[in-house]
Amino acid sequence: MTHFDTIVVGAGISGATTARILHDAGRRVVVLEARDRVGGRVWTVRAGGSTLDVGASWIHGIDNNPLADAVHAFGIRTAEFTVGSYQPDGRPIAYYSPTGARLSDAAAARFSADVHDFDEGFARTIADSSPRTSFGDAVDATLGRLDWDSDRLDRVREFLGHRAEEQLGVGQEDLDAHGLDDDAIDGDEVVFPDGYDELALRLTEGLDVRLGHVVTRVHWGDDGVVVTTAAGSFSADRAVVTVPIGVLKSSDFTVEPSLPEPVSGALDRLSMNAFEKVFLRFPIKFWDENVYAIRQQGEAGRWWHSWYDVTLDGRPTLLTFAAGPCAQETRHWSDERIAESVLESLRGVYGDRVVAPDGVHVTRWQDDPFSYGSYSYMTVGSHCRDHDDLATPIGGVLHLAGEATWTDDPATVTAAMKSGHRAAERILQRPVPFHEIWSPLDR
């Protein structure tokens, strides 16, 4: 059995970041990756002339963000698309009323102002909320203090429910009140016209990455770690495990001895979400010009309420999300049935102008055995610190990293990168400037 300094389990952005830093520091590192590709939940599918990011799309705020710095240093092309955090405004959005009429600019501005007013009170409600308050209860408590007519209350209540679903892939009653505490974005958001996957490819250049290595067991102890895969066992002084919490919670993956507190309690309280992307490519563009997104208000938009114009490569393309309850209910539907359901909603907005799509792509992250969902969220009763607690070093030899282990901005690629960087710093026992991640360019 070959012995390594460090085994990194998973070649997503967190694992790639850890391995990159340790490798560049002269450590002997191997990355064991179950899939036949690197990137994990950063995954670009190129088909029929289109480039679709079927995992992460956005950098949610490029200011003071080492992820954005890395992308810039690697020369990866980005495009501004500041509508990825369920903003009510800021960029042009075409709002449609419950009856399908486009809201005037003044009516849309009034609605957005209501959301901003709500948000101010909401922050206070959350700060004062008792433990085990759900996001939905906090919404209701905040709305209860507003002297608005029922229509205004309904529209904002609905928007907040959709925000929980679309941001975190969970119904607002199942999300802790603090579940979106870190929601503020710093600077513009950007997407990747040529695909987000280039980031993972650049990070893993020159590393010893073993694809197709499904890890089933990690044994840790005073002497280090032994990691079991169907292709054989690997030993090392230590391991950094970056598999999604959906995998960590499953019976597919065993840690022996089992994870101690506070890691185990944190893992119990965090959960994997239900969130899928639906891309529809069309031969022509039939929707509003010069808008970033289209939103349907009211019952007609219960499931499909937001469409994003992701015509990045010139092919008219809309992206919508099956999020939370919608993702759970449509999980076993065929792609055709899901597409038809989305088109039916689009017809409520655009009527006969809706044409048949010439391409449909539906993701299936809930059924992905190397993820079991799209990203983590805080169940009711969890604590913000659960994210960081999940990364508590175990026995000096085992580290967990990944989006779920980062408190400030969990569920993002930024979190994955920062958590991978933290694990490497802990192993090297020295601060590592972020730019060392991309400094190989200068060597």
Ligand SMILES: Cc1cc2nc3c(=O)[nH]c(=O)nc-3n(C[C@H](O)[C@H](O)[C@H](O)COP(=O)(O)OP(=O)(O)OC[C@H]3O[C@@H](n4cnc5c(N)ncnc54)[C@H](O)[C@@H]3O)c2cc1C
């Ligand atoms: C549909 C979707 C949309 C998203 N949108 C955004 C967005 O717009 N912006 C954003 O910032 N974030 C977004 N995210 C979240 C973002 O993709 C993740 O937070 C981030 O990529 C996680 O990186 P990671 O390294 O923690 O985990 P992963 O990328 O999941 O990496 C873990 C790796 O471990 C591997 N693995 C799993 N099990 C095993 C095993 N048994 N043995 C060996 N290897 C294993 C996996 O294959 C994977 O490669 C989205 C995610 C999804 C799915």
